[in-house]
Amino acid sequence: MADLSRLPGALVYRWEWQLRGRCREADSTLFFHPLGERGPAAQAREEAAKAVCAECPVRIECRRHALQAREAYGVWGGLTEDDRHRLLTRRRSPVLS
Template identity: 55%
Template sequence: MAHTPHAPHPTEVDDFPARQQLHGACGRTADRAAWLEQRETAAKAVCGHCTVRVECRRYALTTREPYGVWGGLTEIERHRLLADGLRRPESVHRG
């Protein structure tokens, strides 16, 4: 007889963020904000040497990419740029 995996119970999915915070690596970090900032800083460092940074940034702004660092910009930085009406990714600080 073949084993049929069961679908996850709704509460198994619904409480994932809480379980992730308890059991995930980020949840075990004493200062989660500092951990997230370190990840952003590391991602931005990679972008700083990238030859397609401007194109990547333009893509993220054009598609309104909601997550992560793209072209050296965080989602918050991209949101601010779009809210301010700046559409030229080349004019943004290239950090």
Template identity: 40%
Template sequence: MNAHPSKLTTPDLRDECLDGAQCLFDAELHDGPDPVEHPDARAAREDVAKDICATCPVQVACLEYAIRTRPVGGVWAGLTAEEIAQLAARRAVREQLADVYQGVA
């Protein structure tokens, strides 16, 4: 990747995420089985998925993509959808504050 993930368009970022992603080998591990799984089984599966994400060569691009698209489920870049939603909300607040401070300067 020549550009920082934050500089890529969302479609380009999606393509970047797919090139070499470790989750492609076992998508159910990251997305979960259908229809419902026991909470203990889900926690164990997510822990394994997070470990795999930790070694993924496209983790940074995946995180940027997940923050932009805000998935409703699964493990992305080592974070659950709920954790990504929280991170995205914090980022939005930081960006709003940065805009305010830039307007003052």
């Protein structure tokens, strides 16, 4: 008989947090930059997306997912692409003495 304890959990269990995200009520373009967006426009859009994330009940789950999956684009859990890159780079960098 197969050992079912070694099988991955049901997808609903792993991804159900996404159904409770505040981003589901917002325009998705708020979280992903259009081609060529730079400067003040990008900063304003990212700040607006982060404001949605700040009120989100699943911000931590979303952030954890984005870091583990190495999401390359968009604002996830209140972190921009650059925010995530800095965090992940810092984790991999050796500690200087």
